[in-house]
Amino acid sequence: MATDSWALAVDEQEAAAESLSSLHLKEEKTKPDANGAVVKADDNVEKTEDEEKEDRAAQSLLNKLIRSNLVDTTNQVEVLQRDPTSPLYSVKSFEELRLKPQLLEGVYAMGFNRPSKIQENALPMMLAEPPQNLIAQSQSGTGKTAAFVLAMLSRVEPGNKYPQCLCLSPTYELALQTGKVIEQMGKFYPELKLAYAVRGNKLERGQKISEQIVIGTPGTVLDWCSKLKFIDPKKIKVFVLDEADVMIATQGHQDQSIRIQRMLPRDCQMLLFSATFEDSVWKFAQKVVPDPNIIKLKREEETLDTIKQYYVLCNNRDEKFQALCNIYGAITIAQAMIFCHTRKTAGWLAAELSKEGHQVALLSGEMMVEQRAAVIERFREGKEKVLVTTNVCARGIDVEQVSVVINFDLPVDKDGNPDNETYLHRIGRTGRFGKRGLAINMVDSKHSMNILNRIQEHFNKKINKLDTDDLDEIEKITN
Numbered sequence: 124m125a126t127d128s129w130a131l132a133v134d135e136q137e138a139a140a141e142s143l144s145s146l147h148l149k150e151e152k153t154k155p156d157a158n159g160a161v162v163k164a165d166d167n168v169e170k171t172e173d174e175e176k177e178d179r180a181a182q183s184l185l186n187k188l189i190r191s192n193l194v195d196t197t198n199q200v201e202v203l204q205r206d207p208t209s210p211l212y213s214v215k216s217f218e219e220l221r222l223k224p225q226l227l228e229g230v231y232a233m234g235f236n237r238p239s240k241i242q243e244n245a246l247p248m249m250l251a252e253p254p255q256n257l258i259a260q261s262q263s264g265t266g267k268t269a270a271f272v273l274a275m276l277s278r279v280e281p282g283n284k285y286p287q288c289l290c291l292s293p294t295y296e297l298a299l300q301t302g303k304v305i306e307q308m309g310k311f312y313p314e315l316k317l318a319y320a321v322r323g324n325k326l327e328r329g330q331k332i333s334e335q336i337v338i339g340t341p342g343t344v345l346d347w348c349s350k351l352k353f354i355d356p357k358k359i360k361v362f363v364l365d366e367a368d369v370m371i372a373t374q375g376h377q378d379q380s381i382r383i384q385r386m387l388p389r390d391c392q393m394l395l396f397s398a399t400f401e402d403s404v405w406k407f408a409q410k411v412v413p414d415p416n417i418i419k420l421k422r423e424e425e426t427l428d429t430i431k432q433y434y435v436l437c438n439n440r441d442e443k444f445q446a447l448c449n450i451y452g453a454i455t456i457a458q459a460m461i462f463c464h465t466r467k468t469a470g471w472l473a474a475e476l477s478k479e480g481h482q483v484a485l486l487s488g489e490m491m492v493e494q495r496a497a498v499i500e501r502f503r504e505g506k507e508k509v510l511v512t513t514n515v516c517a518r519g520i521d522v523e524q525v526s527v528v529i530n531f532d533l534p535v536d537k538d539g540n541p542d543n544e545t546y547l548h549r550i551g552r553t554g555r556f557g558k559r560g561l562a563i564n565m566v567d568s569k570h571s572m573n574i575l576n577r578i579q580e581h582f583n584k585k586i587n588k589l590d591t592d593d594l595d596e597i598e599k600i601t602n
């Protein structure tokens with residue numbers, strides 16, 4: 124990581140921290156947390172486990188930075204109640220929740236008209252009396268953060284000048300993002316204060332903090348609760364564990380979270396959120412949330428049904444580039460995403476396309492998350508028509524208007540086998556919402572032909588050959 128980008132990271136974080144001053148960040152000069160302040164992804168070399176983990180946090184942050192709306196989902200919510208005999212409440216409006224007027228005002232000021240799918244069920248459970256515990260899983264962007272922030276703000280007694288709600292986030296940056304939501308939603312609640320338990324936020328020993336809500340990373344929160352005693356954990360009424368899947372992917376966070384949870388009173392409300400629910404997350408969730416209600420929202424299935432898939436046979440990188448130019452010469456492509464296996468190829472391809480006069484955006488692993496978010500934003504706004512990227516950078520990002528996806532290199536896992544899930548995910552960028560999409564795969568060796576055949580077999584969907592030297596044939600694929 125170059126010194127200037129490190130400096131940039133610190134500047135950006137400080138700027139973000141300062142913007143939260145109305146909620147009283149304890150110390151002005153906040154330094155980045157060791158838990159991933161500088162996020163770096165590398166697709167070129169085999170990743171170590173730690174880098175993988177960093178990726179998850181980076182991905183999550185990137186998603187938050189580029190997201191301005193709820194994700195569209197038609198899937199049903201699955202609810203498992205601790206007490207199956209009690210009636211299941213769900214709400215279709217925020218009024219039904221009988222929120223404090225200042226909070227309702229905050230919700231509307233954020234532009235929320237009605238609860239999201241997950242909020243319809245989660246909010247009545249979280250706000251019920253007596254408080255109930257909850258484990259909730261739904262994909263990123265479905266309204267989880269807004270839901271638990273509303274729950275914390277509802278339970279807080281502003282007159283009591285000590286921490287009552289504790290929220291754990293996996294990284295410094297994610298904590299700041301959630302802090303911003305608390306700040307926005309609590310805008311009409313000036314007496315409410317928020318403190319950041321993140322590394323670098325140094326308080327004087329022996330001090331007690333008066334803020335009613337504390338958000339932070341597990342290590343610092345643990346120190347503040349035990350060693351430094353800035354927080355009296357026995358007075359916590361709501362404990363939120365956000366991004367549990369990212370959390371447990373980080374060394375030490377799982378144990379620290381459990382140790383914090385053990386210090387809390389028995390009747391403290393425990394809420395855990397996760398975008399995914401693999402076994403490890405589920406086990407962890409059950410350890411930290413006793414007697415939970417459970418809410419799950421299934422991910423929208425991606426399908427290849429509305430996508431026409433082709434492959435082009437080439438002998439090397441230059442021929443692949445030529446094929447790409449031929450395609451661009453024959454058909455009008457509104458916006459395309461092009462995936463490469465390595466940063467080096469992505470950089471080279473972006474430069475070559477620029478030389479040909481294309482407006483190209485490049486997403487590359489050495490970029491800071493904030494820079495990546497800015498690149499994606501520009502692409503979304505249509506400022507560039509081609510986005511060249513490696514897989515690590517683009518995993519999980521939503522750019523809905525893309526009409527063509529090009530696999531300049533086919534997706535493979537670290538053992539060189541076809542990565543079907545990534546294929547589906549990449550191609551799924553196009554052909555959404557009933558639109559017809561186009562996917563073109565570049566094949567440049569026997570090995571990659573074999574990969575393509577296996578992908579074809581896996582999805583049981585034919586991928587047709589395209590001769591890019593024949594302009595008429597290329598034109599036909601858009602019919």
Ligand SMILES: Nc1ncnc2c1ncn2[C@@H]1O[C@H](COP(=O)(O)OP(=O)(O)OP(=O)(O)O)[C@@H](O)[C@H]1O
Nearest residue numbers: 191192193235237238239263264265266267268269
């Ligand atoms: N009820 C709502 N109506 C409209 N927009 C909403 C509503 N709830 C949340 N949003 C907005 O939708 C976006 C996603 O919400 P939120 O961040 O709460 O989702 P999330 O599930 O927590 O996602 P992530 O896991 O990525 O943080 C945000 O921009 C948020 O402001």
